[in-house]
Amino acid sequence: xxxxxxxxxxxxxxxxxxxxxxxxxxxxxxxxxxxxxxxxxxxxxxxxxxxxxxxxxxxxxxxxxxxxxxxxxxxxxxxxxxxxxxxxxxxxxxxxxxxxxxxxxxxxxxxxxxxxxxxxxxxxxxxxxxxxxxxxxxxxxxxxxxxxxxxxxxxxxxxxxxxxxxxxxxxxxxxxxxxxxxxxxxxxxxxxxxxxxxxxxxxxxxxxxxxxxxxxxxxxxxxxxxxxxxxxxxxxxxxxxxxxxxxxxxxxxxxxxxxxxxxxxxxxxxxxxxxxxxxxxxxxxxxxxxxxxxxxxxxxxxxxxxxxxxxxxxx
Numbered sequence: 646x647x648x649x650x651x652x653x654x655x656x657x658x659x660x661x662x663x664x665x666x667x668x669x670x671x672x673x674x675x676x677x678x679x680x681x682x683x684x685x686x687x688x689x690x691x692x693x694x695x696x697x698x699x700x701x702x703x704x705x706x707x708x709x710x711x712x713x714x715x716x717x718x719x720x721x722x723x724x725x726x727x728x729x730x731x732x733x734x735x736x737x738x739x740x741x742x743x744x745x746x747x748x749x750x751x752x753x754x755x756x757x758x759x760x761x762x763x764x765x766x767x768x769x770x771x772x773x774x775x776x777x778x779x780x781x782x783x784x785x786x787x788x789x790x791x792x793x794x795x796x797x798x799x800x801x802x803x804x805x806x807x808x809x810x811x812x813x814x815x816x817x818x819x820x821x822x823x824x825x826x827x828x829x830x831x832x833x834x835x836x837x838x839x840x841x842x843x844x845x846x847x848x849x850x851x852x853x854x855x856x857x858x859x860x861x862x863x864x865x866x867x868x869x870x871x872x873x874x875x876x877x878x879x880x881x882x883x884x885x886x887x888x889x890x891x892x893x894x895x896x897x898x899x900x901x902x903x904x905x906x907x908x909x910x911x912x913x914x915x916x917x918x919x920x921x922x923x924x925x926x927x928x929x930x931x932x933x934x935x936x937x938x939x940x941x942x943x944x945x946x947x948x949x950x951x952x953x954x955x956x957x958x959x960x
Contacts (some may be wrong), residue, residue: 646670649958650742651938654706656697659942663695663709665935670744677746678720678727680734682958684765684932685713685741687945688796689880708739712768714761715745715958717752724749731755733915735768736903743935743958750908753915762930762955763922770797771918773877773899774804777853781875781895784809786850791860792880793831794822796928796953801853802831803925814845816860819949829926836860843867851875858883868892930955 648670653662673679691710694703715734717727732754734740737747755764774797783805792798793815802813806829815831817823823833834841842860846852846867852874854861858881865874870891877897887894906914929952933941941954 646744648742648744649935650708650739651710651935652706652708653695656695656700656703656705659692659695659709660939663938665938671746673719673746676721676749677737678724678732678734678749678752679718680715680732680745680747680752681718682713682715682734682740682743682745683731683761684930685710685956685958686766686930687941687954687956688712688766688769689878690769691741692942692945708742710739710741710956711735712766713740713745713956713958714755714764714767721749724752727752727754731761731764733764733768741935741938741956751911753912756919759919759922762932763927765955766796766930766953767915767918767922769899770795770800771922772914773797773897774800775914775918775921776899776902777801777875777877777897778804778808780897781851781853781873782808783813783851785811787811787848788813789845789849789852789864790815790831791836791852791864792855792878793817793826793833794819794951795855795880797855797877798853799825799829799928800925802826803829804921805853806830807924814849816842816845816856821949821951825951839863853877855879856881857885859885861885862888865889865892865894928953932957934959 651663732752734745734747736751738745788805788810790798794817813831815826816834818836826833846864850872854876855878857879862885872892874894931952932955944954
């Protein structure tokens with residue numbers, strides 16, 4: 646079977662530098678699984694490396710995409726029990742392609758009752774949310790989220806409440822997110838309502854920030870000094886300056902923790918994620934054929950988007 650993949654051979658805007666290329670799959674390494682992909686979502690974490698933001702650790706050429714779900718078609722003998730099963734083929738090749746090889750021990754088996762379109766997005770945002778809440782506990786605290794309507798923000802808000810947060814406030818950019826946040830017990834705050842933003846920041850013990858830029862600076866200038874501000878993204882495309890020594894700022898990047906995880910700890914993390922996902926609400930997914938990847942990227946960039954664009958890898 647010929648493989649179809651979205652490659653980039655130089656850095657730049659994804660719409661300009663990505664190209665669909667067909668080729669025969671390379672020879673599978675002895676310790677790898679070969680996975681026929683079903684679905685791969687479009688995330689900020691997929692697009693940002695293509696721009697060259699992390700060029701010091703992004704060797705070219707590269708296939709885009711970090712997560713997705715597929716069916717195991719070839720496996721080492723010791724992993725033959727995975728043949729025909731769905732897995733998340735992680736920590737191997739880029740996932741925006743029809744055939745992915747990955748180290749067998751890092752592939753995550755998908756429970757039978759988990760829909761494939763949910764399983765496809767069970768890595769980047771759920772694992773980041775779980776790790777942040779473990780390292781920076783919200784228990785008994787006033788929690789403030791930025792980009793609260795994003796996939797990671799929605800999970801952070803729900804799981805912070807389950808972890809015992811005293812209250813959770815969510816800053817959203819588009820009004821379409823307000824009602825949904827309120828239904829989940831997350832008090833919605835419009836990003837352009839600076840008075841409400843400052844009021845929430847003034848009582849926040851923990852901030853989980855995915856935005857950066859002037860919003861981050863506004864929150865930091867108002868937060869109580871004993872609080873902690875966790876930055877896990879810069880969706881605004883802008884960094885921020887801290888004008889005072891406190892509150893403490895912590896930077897969270899999931900990649901900084903992966904190498905320290907043993908195979909057992911890696912697999913265990915997903916044993917916790919699956920039941921958490923079952924009990925959570927999620928945004929819908931809108932599926933685009935791999936051949937229509939430009940439409941999927943355009944949908945990702947739409948303001949007020951409430952559905953996750955997802956690439957279908959079926960030929």
